[in-house]
Amino acid sequence: MEKSKSSSDVPGYIYTYEIRDSKAPTIKLKIGRAVNLVKRVDQWNKQCASKEQVLRGWYPGTVDPDDDADGGDSRMRGRARAGPKGPLCHRLERLIHLELADLAVSGVYLNPRWPRVQAPPGTASGANGIGNGGTKPCVDCECFSCLSLHKEIFEFQRITSGRNKGREFEAIVQPVIEKWSKFVETYV
Numbered sequence: 001m002e003k004s005k006s007s008s009d010v011p012g013y014i015y016t017y018e019i020r021d022s023k024a025p026t027i028k029l030k031i032g033r034a035v036n037l038v039k040r041v042d043q044w045n046k047q048c049a050s051k052e053q054v055l056r057g058w059y060p061g062t063v064d065p066d067d068d069a070d071g072g073d074s075r076m077r078g079r080a081r082a083g084p085k086g087p088l089c090h091r092l093e094r095l096i097h098l099e100l101a102d103l104a105v106s107g108v109y110l111n112p113r114w115p116r117v118q119a120p121p122g123t124a125s126g127a128n129g130i131g132n133g134g135t136k137p138c139v140d141c142e143c144f145s146c147l148s149l150h151k152e153i154f155e156f157q158r159i160t161s162g163r164n165k166g167r168e169f170e171a172i173v174q175p176v177i178e179k180w181s182k183f184v185e186t187y188v
Contacts, residue, residue, distance in 0.1 A: 005088070005188070012089030013037040013082060014059040014096060014177055016169060019153065020052040027168045029056070030153045031100065031177075033093040037082035056169045059177050060086040088184050095180040100154045100173065109172050112162050 012035040019028040030053075034040030037058055061083040086092065103109055111117045156168050164171035 009088045009090060010035060011085035011087050013040075013061070013085060014089060014093055014181070015040065016056040016058070016173055016177075018054045018056050018169065020054060025158055026155045027158055028153050028155050029169060029173055031093070031096060031173065032152045033089040035085075035089070057174065058082070059092075059181055060084060086181060086185070088188055091188060092180055092184045095183070096176055097152065099176050099180070103172060103176070104154045104156055107157060109164075110157060110159065114164070114171070115175065 012033055014031065014033055015037060017030040017032075019030060021028070032040070041055060061081075108114060108117055154173075156172060159165050159168055159171065
């Protein structure tokens, strides 16, 4: 973040997909960036058909469950309405990936006091922000249908009890996106 803004620092969106596998003890979330959200959502749906993918949300913008124009869910395929772009989506994506990689490795979000918990010294992963905290993408996305390795997929242990049970996107990913988007808007 030390570099000045450049012509490659364009506005755009951060989106999150859940790669569904209800039998897995983990949840896989793909967090990426796009200059054209609707086009990218369509590309991703066509690109990787090995697992069911569900659009969980995007920044900037929210999913409005009270909007009757789309049956109450603007996350449905072909229904995403992007709205205005956020600044510096490339830098924002990098910050988000760094923190999510660390969270995926440390598992601190499983602590019932999350997010008000201090990680013990030395638990930071030092991960490079690729995939599920390591250097390889998840095995499920080394698929034959799209012949791609998706490196923006983060794998989290499912939260099995407490107020965040079944709310991994809302409890882990969404707050990280919101925090770093405010930082980028304010300081970069």
